[in-house]
């Protein structure tokens with residue numbers, strides 16, 4: 325089974341994907357990690373973030389183990405790391421190589437320990453439209469920018485990072501602008517759209533589970 329979960333930053337995709345992967349024993353691929361990995365390689369090698377040839381080369385050579393290794397770096401999830409990821413994500417050749425890597429993973433999905441999985445849950449921006457248009461179930465999560473900024477602010481506070489609500493909201497809006505200029509970042513025609521603004525994570529998981537259970541019963 326292949327499930328895709330797309331939507332803007334901080335809409336709750338990662339939390340939902342992790343919970344569903346655990347519940348249905350599926351492997352989980354956070355596709356934003358591929359762009360973060362390439363962005364981090366650009367930072368670590370001192371490249372100009374707009375150097376598309378260098379970014380393409382990093383994307384072409386990216387492997388799953390390399391991505392996991394880079395994900396341990398402190399800048400991987402930082403604001404700077406996010407900006408680098410967003411910059412390389414605008415480059416078509418980078419997207420082509422990373423999309424290929426994501427699709428290959430879906431052909432023989434494995435868990436983190438290398439054991440085979442019977443399916444995969446992708447989370448990202450274009451996984452139901454570009455990466456896996458043939459997915460069995462597609463979810464699209466959305467939430468108001470102010471709600472997403474509030475969630476991000478809580479994450480920052482938990483990590484001891486001091487930043488104002490206005491600043492986080494500004495970042496969220498800028499990220500949306502950049503992410504939504506690309507094709508494939510709008511919901512797939514057959515995606516189930518959940519507005520998570522007024523839903524708890526448990527409610528979102530319950531709604532998604534109902535749909536997966538239904539699908540499994542009928543297949």
Ligand code: DC
Nearest residue numbers: 355356357359409410413448449450
């Ligand atoms: O979800 P995230 O913040 O880790 O994503 C990092 C960047 O990668 C962000 O700019 C969106 C981009 N991205 C993308 O273009 N396509 C995906 N499938 C996943 C992420």
